[in-house]
Amino acid sequence: MALDFSQIIPALPGLADGMLLTLKLLVMAVGGGVVLGTLLALARLSDNLLLSRLAKWYVNYFRSIPLLLVISWFYLVVPMVLSWITGDLTPVGAFTSCLVAFVMFEAAYFSEIVRAGIQSISRGQINAAYALGMTYSQAMRLVILPQAFRKMMPLLLQQSIILFQDTSLVYAVGLMDFLNTARSKGDVVGLPHEFLLFAGAVYFVISFGASQWVKRLQKRFAV
Amino acid sequence: MNYHWDWGIFFKSTGVGSEIYLNWFVSGLGWTIAVALAGWAIALLLGSVLGVMRTLPGKLLPTIATTYVELFRNVPLLVQLFIWYFLVPDLLPTPLEMWFKQGISPAASAYLSVVVCLGLFTAARVCEQVRTGIQALPRGQNNAALAMGFSTAQTYRFVLLPQAFRIIIPPLTSEFLNIFKNSSVASLIGLMELLAQTKQTAEFSANIFEAFTLATLIYFVLNMSLMGFMAWVEKRVRIPGMMGGSK
């Protein structure tokens, strides 16, 4: 089988648009996922039994179902439920649906990382903060979380690299991310193999480069 | 809203032969389990070999294993699946290609592609766990074994691996659960596993909400039972006196 990569060059602008969408989805999903994940971790570690149970249930729930199922839920079913509730035709685009699905799903994974990070800070620190007259939220915000985040930064970045690869699953709902654009362009010019290999190579270079960088960071952050 | 709720839909006829929708879910679950178990067998075997290779002295074998891990860990699963399903068959020698495309049923060729794909993908992750497990053992273990006249193979077989595997049961459990969840990508190449059957049910019956709810429940229960099973395994193989062994 002879491979013909010449058609990739004219397709580059379109592929770049696809990559832009992938990166936009990634950045927003990581941001939302870390925020929601931190809240979940705090709830999980709180003394309030109900909150802690709810957070645990949330994490278990999202960790036991496939991401593809979550994406389909948020793309096909949730907008319908929303319109029953609001009685209005809330326009939810494919991008928003996917973004919400990723945030909700990844938050379960981020929360486990954050929880471990918080637990790795010695108990004495929070007691010391209390002794200084700080409230719970002050102690968390000013003392515990900054240290915890520093410690878990490499793990959070590692999870983000996994998420970068997982964004390709939006193929299932037809969002034009990098992979889907490559598939579609390859189909139009009748060269699906070449475009698939090219897409794989681009994902590899980005993921591999990023993970090498994270490893270097890990050494620097090591306490 | 024009939605006709019907929780009894699973017991209604699909209009295809004499099947009811529940049959589709059962057959889908069967494929999901068949994909995951076969993929896991490959992953565990290959992953262990690679994991050992990474800890061996010398340069060549660790480098091969490291390259493998980086390659399979940094390309999205879906891209790997498309490569195995769409591209690799075209590279095979003609008789093998014909066998794959026409000799066996389409379900079988999709099954083979997805099992190989998930097996090799997960092997890279298992490899890292095995390596971590071996490296977590005190160096004295290795030295003691060699001092007693064990060959390298014997050292791994009788001293290092039995301990390493016990240590890494928790992370291996999560990889084992992941392979069940990841098997849902098979729906994207037309294998009628659980997620594909769910979508088909939603499409045929128009009861999308009920179909997705049942699928979610099945995945949830499956995951919980597997977790329970692995916890049991962990307890069974625990060595008294080691970490957590006294509990």
Add this chain to the structure above:
Amino acid sequence: MKLCTRLISAATLAALASTPVFAAELTGTLKKIKESGVIVLGNRDASIPFSYYDNNQKPIGYSVDLANKVVEEVKKELKMPNLQVKYNLVTSQTRIPLVQNGTVDLECGSTTNNVERQKQVAFSVGIFEIGTRLLTAKTSGVKDFADLKGKNVVTTAGTTSERLLKAMNADKQLGMSIISAKDHGESFLMLESGRAVAFMMDDALLYGEMAKAKSPANWVVTGKPQSFEIYGCMLRKDDAAFKKVVDDAIKATYKSGEVNKIYAKWFTSPVPPKGLNLNFPMSEVVKELIAKPTDKAAE
């Protein structure tokens, strides 16, 4: 007293007369479009020549042109010359839920209007009529459905063909292995790469896939049609106001004869991506459909 009555009736008359100007309060899809300033059209990526992507990733095709006629009408109706048009890619499996859940306002592609789907969504007047047949290699020896016994057959997931094929396989015990591919492009890939001996689908779409093939002359559309189906544009149910705008726009295109130009552009002239001509002249049933538009499903 009399004067009073007269005044009131005059006022009522005036009010009645002015209703068309101060149109009744908008509801449903029209209200949504007015408020958001955007109309979302569902498009397909490989329903040649109805709705598919050109080389610049822009949706084109016969149905897309008709959808644009509807957009023009909506602009006029809502007095929104700057109405923004957004496209949302749908597949055979996702198109119905996406119209229902509000993601897509109007889907003009290659969607069959049938009684079953009418329970979930509404359809415009018909825009095309097809028969479901087979695409196969000229050398395959397949002439009709009976020849498929024990063979691999591909169709697209979520289509009427998929249902027909699965039911036929069970009823007549043909022992076929049925592949349900994600979209028409992938179905054709299965056929072209030798994984399936035939591809069952709407005949017009099969001609469209042929036009995309590496060597179109190797392929043939064959077999007795298993059903005749009318395509319509899909919209949400119980939205009479929007349906009227959609129907009016399409009927006007029929009446003015402009539809013939659109038809010729996509079915009897060279089309992207390869500049091939489908050579699919207008059938009697389509002529009939254009002369007497209906939103009923085919018999």
